Amino acid sequence: MLRNVPVRSVPKREMFNYILYRIGEFIALHLPVKFGYWAAVMIADIRYIFAHKDRKASIENLKAIFPETDKKKLKKIRQQMFRNFAKYLVDFFRFEKLNRQYLKKYVQIENIHHLEHAHAKGKGVILLTAHLGNWELGGAAFALLGYPFWAVALPHKSKKVNDFFNYHRESKGVHVIPLGKAVRQCLQVFKDNGVVVLVGDRDFTNKGEVIEFFGRKAMLPPGPAVFSIKTGAVIVPTFMLRNPDDTFSLKFLNPVFPTTSELNNPEKGVISLMNRYKLVLEDYIRRYPDQWYMFRRFWL
DSSP: OOTTSOTTHHHHHHHHHHHHHHHHHHHHHHSOHHHHHHHHHHHHHHHHHHOHHHHHHHHHHHHHHOTTSOHHHHHHHHHHHHHHHHHHHHHHHTGGGOOHHHHHHHEEEEOTHHHHHHHHTSSOEEEEEOSBSOHHHHHHHHHHTTOOEEEEEOOOSSHHHHHHHHHHHHHTTOEEEEGGGHHHHHHHHHHTTOEEEEEOSOOSSSOOEEEEETTEEEEEOOHHHHHHHHHOOEEEEEEEEEOTTSOEEEEEOOOBOOOHHHHHSHHHHHHHHHHHHHHHHHHHHHHOGGGBOOOSOOOO
16 A cells, blocks of 8 residues: 555655665676575575564465464464575576576476477467466576567566566566556467466456455456466466475476366356366465465455
8 A cells, every 4th residue: 555655755665676676686696696595595584574564464374374383383484485585586686697508407397298288289378377486587497498488567666677677587588568468468479379477376456356265265366267268278387496405396287278167158167267276376385385475465
């Protein structure tokens, strides 16, 4: 909510963020990656002390996922979440160094045949992911594999910050579609048998569908289900997950297809399809809770 914030403070805050991003980029590019991670963890631990709102929101989200887990264990997961997010930023700031040799050394690609089979159907592919692991690095890695690839992204308030992020994405072959212009462009991409990555765990439009997520009501974006039913694009759940040794696993999971009844009744079919693929999102968030970067209140 911005109504209690002076109008002039928003550009100042965004400019401050931009300066921090550029400093972070300089440090990440000029330090060996292990030292970059070390510095990021130190900063994350300091931020953790003062980020009261983020700590409160993230612990409440973790309670929803693990209602039977004691608070001490949840706090450990929460602190590791802050640290992993800092490493996520280091990986993004190092995009300049990202190439096929990096992929060969640090990224294990699992079950890419799911993607190949979906792409062979000729109606486009929806890579369904979440704010889990390192979706930015996953998108860049995927683009380096040579597939025509687009990502729907929420524009930042500041043009400088937005241009900073989009420059890094596009430098690795990721075509960015602004959220407000997504429908028409996505339809064209699917028509050309392209690949679009969509997140399924957070709605930024306030026009999402309210369904149960981990047993609680949440608003999730219907885009993946709507596009799949409308165009025939195959949904392939995909996650780029950090391993304990700071390598990554890019996982392509079993495709999710609309059923005949969902296709025949699109209005109800969207909800039905969402309720089927949300199970995959729940499963992987439950497996990797310290890599689910949800620092805002999630449930309704």
